[in-house]
Amino acid sequence: MGFNFSKNEFNQLLESLDQEYQIYAPVRKKKKDSFSANDLITYDLVKSLEEIELTAKSKYSAKEIVFPIRETLFHFVEGEQFMASDTDDKYIIFLRPCDRNAFKRLDKIFLENGPEEDIYYKRLREKVKFFVIECTTGFDSCFCVSMDSNTVESRDYSAFLRFEEDGVSCEVNDQDLAAEFEAQAKEIDFEPEFIRKNKIEVNLPDRDKLTNEVFEHQLWTEYSQRCIACGRCNTSCPTCSCFTVKDVLYDENKKSGERFRRWAGCHIDGFTEMAGGHNFREEYGDRMRYKTMHKIYDFGERFDFDMCVGCGRCDDVCPEYISFSKCINKLSTIIEEGV
């Protein structure tokens, strides 16, 4: 079902949805970036159309709403364990097709990989409705078309929105919300549009030719000299799902505390360190190789699509100007020309 809203009508819709949902969207925070005087584009709660940042890419994705940076798993008191409580909050997330597709990757790891579902991810994920922001031009570092994540199927969103000069046109696929949309807007025909060509294109290496011989290539040695293992590529990535579990005891009462998890990244020191101190990838270039293979090969071997969605955030945040899309293209060239 298609609808058209004036800006005012759309704000009335948001006001109405805000009664039941926490609405998250990219916002611009003036001068809040890590570099002075730069704006930070990030996810936060919104109540009006004017708060939503539609002209720039968010530095971080919406992943942290469903997979929080730090999340308490359970509290304990002298060994008795109490699962961390959950709220009744429901969420609406405004996001672009690449980021919606990133959640499909997270779903695979948290809900399908291994013998059990991740109950903490699941209980948040079940309460999320996705509002996809139409994205037909992308940004400078994007390569979603090459990663086949530029489009979204209608069953994967509650609403698909086109933001126009004087209002919003959209499609609604969700019976829970249809009445609220109908109440505010007039019906129109609506067909979602998707970006068909990015400024950057990557050639994915031929899977059959991608053998371990390329692990030894000097391509990775070069990254050892450039990468500083800060892990910004991991934290900005909408599909990085790794975490580390830690315990804390409360200062006030050493018999009680909590076990929590927080984001971990394969570029960061200690990621593979075992008891006794043995590490498996000391060289930063090996970490780049590991991440690259995971994003464009290993994940795809277990599931039926690659992990990387081509959002380009890792390129945007790298302090050493390492480009992941260039890395993929270099790898393809090496493989095509013979290792």
Place this chain on the structure above:
Amino acid sequence: MALTAEKSLKNPYLSQKAEILEIFQETEIEYTFRLESDFELNFGQFLEVSIPGYGEAPISVSNFTDQWLELTIREVGKLTDKIHNLETGDFLYLRGPYGNGFDFENYRDKNLIIAAGGTGLAPVRSLIEYANNNLDQLSDFEVLAGFKDAGSLLFERDINRWRQNFDVLLTVDKTCDIWGECVGLITEHIAELHLADIENTEVIVVGPPPMMKYSIIEFQKLGVPDDQIWVSYERKMHCGLGKCGHCKIEDNYVCIDGPVYNYAEVKEIRD
């Protein structure tokens, strides 16, 4: 919001309390803890072991029955230091079991050789015990165990008992030998093993990464095909559930796909 018991039960991150029944000192820094257990276990699986407040670590089950299981734990950090201060009657917190473990059917009626380096003996100890009690299910059985020095010898009481039934070749890397037996790296003694009927032989190699690498090379030199070699990999199996990502090697999650692999399937993989 309070949580129902039913919901808690489905939470794979919560662990269960297990009483310490007995403690055996193995070396200066390694102790074996016998704990009450109702886990259904396979040889070579591991548990996530914790004391709330001090963290959690993957530990191989080093032996088990229907009533108890054993964990052989080296003192290497905050959690294991704390565990080493526990006494009989205290509790550890366990969840699992995790990993595939060794499937005995792969070895039934074969000549089985187990080469273990140091604490690598722990994950194969339950399999060795089973073999010891069921030698009629194997055509031949032999264990080669290597330790850094006499002070790091593990399961001394078991080795003496096993030796009444099958050959256990012991070696220490350094000059101070065990009971006057062979000295040198495990790799130097592989040729002394019963390898006459290679076609009918299966080899299990478990230990630190360099020991495994060079032992496998020795077995290969003696003509053992890759698909008759089995390995158990130790990685940072942090969640045990295939979620946290720390143990992944290429497209393998060691915690769920391993830690036991047929070598032919993993010989190419690299961390």
